[in-house]
Amino acid sequence: MKYRVFISIIMIEIIVISGLFITAAGMVEKRQKEIEAKKKIVRVLRLTDLSIWTEARYTRHPSQADWFAPFQDYPSSIEHFPAGSILYPSALSEVERDQK
């Protein structure tokens, strides 16, 4: 009865996925304190960005970089930091559009 084996495997996988997703929801709830602690550091130190890519100014602080930051070194200089290809450029806000 091969179909029983197949149904069992599928059921086990569904149970594992459901378990992971339910644990994930619980984990997010449980680790809320961690988020609050990080938010507090951000508030106290007045931080603006996540510390992920430290290779260039505009990858370390994407929200503080100027609009033409990837080409900042000289006119028409090409993007050369790998992280620059991972970041997606943000849409300009109304205030930023006014500024531009």
Next chain:
Amino acid sequence: MIKHLKILEFAISSLWRRKFKNLGIIFVFSLIIFVLSSILLLTYSFKKEAIAVLEGAPELIVQRISAGRHALMPVEYMKKVEKIPGVGAVIPRLWGYYYDISTGGNYTVMAEYSGLKDLVNIMEGGFTGEKGTCIIGKGISDARFAGIGSIIPIIGADGKVRKLKTAGIFTDESRIITNDLIIVTPDDFRDIFNLPDNMVTDIVVQVYNPTEVDNVARKIKKILPDTRPITKNEILRTYDTLFDWRSGMVLTMFLGAILAFIILAWDKATGLSAEERHEIGILKAIGWETSDVMELKFWEGLVISSLSFLTGLIGGYVHIFFFGASVFSPALKGWSVIFPEFHLMPYINPYQIVVLLFMTVIPYMAATIVPSWKAAITDPDVVMRG
């Protein structure tokens, strides 16, 4: 019901007869789902965590721009901003970058005036605000093998070395925001970077009414045309779009996986093997209806695609939330020397999972059924003769 189970049994036996081919398809299909689900889970949880954490960011930051670049701001600007109606406190920020020759890493150096004592629960050690001391992020601590009391040598703008004593280290959990930080006193900051007393890096502007932030930003821009106000909403929007699956390299990986899937489905859809056509012909000849053949192929498609989808999804989840995206890490890291390990919150968007399901399982099943349907409606004799 029994009939359906019998057809399912037959379908699995039929797949098992070509087990190496079908196990290969399941492996490749699972790998594609693994890559796609990893990308979706990673970008979504990154985005959610960034937005949750950066909710604490300042409402309004004002930079000075000179010749198209971020420049130091004279303290007189603060007085002009303070006079704008609706503006509360105007707080200067002192921060900059430091390239450490010994590790090859870039650090973010910040000066902090007060409030750090409230953070004792998220760092080892403490910060008394004493001159010559600093707090460092875990990334710097790891790169320099530094503990509490260790000396961090910093070469100042005058070429002389300042020896900062490590008073505190931010905990591992806060890596995503503090990994490359060095917090020093304002006096030390000015001394290291030779910053005049009348200059600051940028300013934080408190606005009493949050709905007035955009108006205050416009007024600042009008009074001080060489400035660039950045609101918290803009910071949040930057991070909302930053970790997008459409961004360069992620899109490349995403498209690569999608292309691999299309090739897999295309191979199925463009025709059946001679053996499969022969099998359909025999089934028709011994009295199977076209609908039965279709059901057989439906089960075959479902067995392969459901097994692959679930296996790939479990793999993607474990990869991102248990192993911190270790497969993607070398690509994500780029040239960063100080790079955090990810302990991402398992935020999951059910919508994305459902979209992934419909984008992969349904096309694969369609690609399995359609050519079989074509063979099944043809005369068995013609099908068997090829």
